[in-house]
Amino acid sequence: MTTYVILLNWTDQGIKSVKESPKRLEAAKAVLSQMGGTLRAFYLTMGAHDMVVVAEAPDDAVAARFALTIGMGGNVRTQVMKAFPEAAYIEIISSLG
Template identity: 70%
Template sequence: MTTYIMLINWTEQGVKNVRESPKRLDAAKKQLGEMGGSFKEFYLTMGDYDMVAVCDAPDDAVAARFALSLGSGGNVRTRTLKAFPEAAYREIINSLG
């Protein structure tokens, strides 16, 4: 399972319907679960992004499909970062020679 960090902003439509946001989050969690992934953490944030989610997905294709599906609803826009855990980070750095 690969970890992805999703930086999320509401669109104008999404913020107009902000009271429905918890229901949309529940639907997103269910959808990602059906795709073989899961939400590890979710935060409402202040600053450049409205929300941050830490998710696991089986592969990049699933993560991409999930992000596209979220965006197609018109309520949010996402930026997705593939995250390498510390062990992988150390392995990558050590492979530099």
């Protein structure tokens, strides 16, 4: 499985109904699970982003489909970053000429 870090910000709609956010989080976990992925960690954050999710998905297409699916609800905007674990990082750096 590939790891993804997803940065989320509430939209105007999402913050107006923020009390429903925990239910939306549970629904998002279920959606990702149905797609073959797993939500590994969730954080409410302060700063440039409202929330951070660490998720695993079988491939980039599933990660993109997940981000688009939760975005379609109109409550959040997402930025998805593919994360390379330490071993992959070392392999990539070692392969440099």
